[in-house]
Amino acid sequence: MNDNGLALRNELPMSVAGDLESSAFEAEREAPCIPAYLEDTYWWAYLHPRSIWLFEREWLVNLILWGNMRRLTQSVLDEMDGAPGSPVLQVACVYGDFSNRLAACLRPSHSHLHIVDIAPIQLHNAGKKLEHHDTVSLHHQDSSALQFSAGRFSHTVVFFLLHEQPEEVRRRTVAEAIRVTRPGGKVVFVDYHCPKRSNPLRYLMRHVLRWLEPFALDLWRSELPDYLPKDIRPEQVSSRFYCGGLYQKVVVTC
Ligand SMILES: C[S@@+](CC[C@H](N)C(=O)[O-])C[C@H]1O[C@@H](n2cnc3c(N)ncnc32)[C@H](O)[C@@H]1O
Numbered sequence: 001m002n003d004n005g006l007a008l009r010n011e012l013p014m015s016v017a018g019d020l021e022s023s024a025f026e027a028e029r030e031a032p033c034i035p036a037y038l039e040d041t042y043w044w045a046y047l048h049p050r051s052i053w054l055f056e057r058e059w060l061v062n063l064i065l066w067g068n069m070r071r072l073t074q075s076v077l078d079e080m081d082g083a084p085g086s087p088v089l090q091v092a093c094v095y096g097d098f099s100n101r102l103a104a105c106l107r108p109s110h111s112h113l114h115i116v117d118i119a120p121i122q123l124h125n126a127g128k129k130l131e132h133h134d135t136v137s138l139h140h141q142d143s144s145a146l147q148f149s150a151g152r153f154s155h156t157v158v159f160f161l162l163h164e165q166p167e168e169v170r171r172r173t174v175a176e177a178i179r180v181t182r183p184g185g186k187v188v189f190v191d192y193h194c195p196k197r198s199n200p201l202r203y204l205m206r207h208v209l210r211w212l213e214p215f216a217l218d219l220w221r222s223e224l225p226d227y228l229p230k231d232i233r234p235e236q237v238s239s240r241f242y243c244g245g246l247y248q249k250v251v252v253t254c
Helices: 022-027 036-041 043-047 048-053 060-063 071-077 097-109 122-129 165-177 201-212
Strands: 008-010 088-091 114-119 134-142 153-159 183-193 236-242 247-253
Touching: 022 036, 036 043, 043 048, 048 060, 048 122, 060 071, 071 097, 071 153, 071 236, 071 247, 088 097, 088 165, 088 183, 097 114, 097 122, 114 122, 122 134, 153 165, 165 183
Parallel strands: 008 134, 088 114, 088 153, 114 134, 153 183
Antiparallel strands: 183 247, 236 247
8 A cells, every 4th residue: 555545456555465465466576677669659758757847637638638638537427327336447647637527427336447557756656645545446557568367347447648658659558458358347448549531620730649649540540440350359349439530439349
């Protein structure tokens, strides 16, 4: 348990194995390294201490998402219909109120929120931000090689992570999110998508993403379900689009 009362697992300064559920603790063996794409491309957004000072503001995240943060967050909360007490996984930390809102949404049904991230600095920040929740655990893990057993979670959420990852890592993250979700559970992906030709943001965003987020335009060229592993047969795959197609929510029912 860290200073903030949150369970933080793996080789982080605040971790204490004592009050962790044994199954989850046993599953976490190796501390992952920061991958090259994060170090080279996104150091300014997630790894530099000033990045947290700058970006940890809901209004700024909302601005970056052209005023759609609340709507996209709500679109995830709308999918959280698991049975009482079902554990939910959030793959990667998110700046702003996203995790707070997700934890608050799960609380009445006594569902525990587990958050994974590969960057210790992000987990520490999440620990501070979520200190008033006693139903949240943090895990130092790589989204492309999760250390949880298959079917551990009722639902899994991947919010704006895939566009930041090179294709091979993205494919493994998608496969892992599905593997750790139980049959009948949902994996909810929210991310960028190719906007309609009539969307005035299309031209601006193409330049912005090409400049700052070199892997993001993959999600303009391919549909997100194209990254699902070929050998799985999900019960259902549904897509919904927001802001003239600039954003998508894809829900995979396992
Ligand atoms: C969810 S994404 C983007 C979220 C969104 N843009 C925001 O406002 O925060 C950012 C997070 O993904 C994490 N991340 C990137 N690659 C990862 C990986 N392979 N495994 C786990 N976390 C990863 C980063 O450390 C960062 O905290």
